[in-house]
Amino acid sequence: MVEVDQRGRRRAQGALETQVLTALHTAGGPVTAGWVRERLAADLAYTTVMTVLARLLAKDxxxxxREGRSCLWTPAADGAGLAALKMRRVLDGEQDRQAVLASFITTLPKDDEQLLRRLLRDADGED
Structure with a gap:
């Protein structure tokens, strides 16, 4: 889905989610959707912020x-966490996980492949 701001400009997919998460991370504690809206663009509708927050909630x-009649929002994931959730959702939607992962690994630049291998070794050592 391509997001469009009120001036008709296109936003990159997920850009608004990232902006909302960034605002939540700067808050230092739970905040309202109104607080988030004030930190984003002045032309952003409150309902748009609520929609983005609801999407982020669905993605964990x-x-x-609840606090009174309002909801207080807190980030559960940073930008890297959100990207990881997106990657997991794509992987979960595929029937042949092995083929998808194998294809992913073979398309990585050498440095990223080495980093992934190191991270996997480190994670394996934690068990």
């Missing part, structure tokens, strides 16, 4: 709790 990237 944020948490919310």
């Amino acid at each position: 990237a944020v948490t919310r709790r």
Whole structure:
């Protein structure tokens, strides 16, 4: 889905989610959707912020709790965590996980492949 701002300009897919997560990370604690909106673009509708927060909640990237008539939002994942959630969702949607992972690894630049191998070795050593 391509997001469009109120001036008709296209946003990169997920760019608004990243901006919302960044705002939440700067908050230092739970905040309202109104607080998030104030830190983003002035032309952004409150309902747009709520939609993005709801999407992030569905992705387990944020948490919310009721306080009075409002909800307070907190990040559960940073930008890297959100990217990892997206990658996992794509992988979960494929029937042949092995083929997808094998294809992914073979298309990585050499430095990234070495980093991934090191991370896997480190994670294996934790068990």
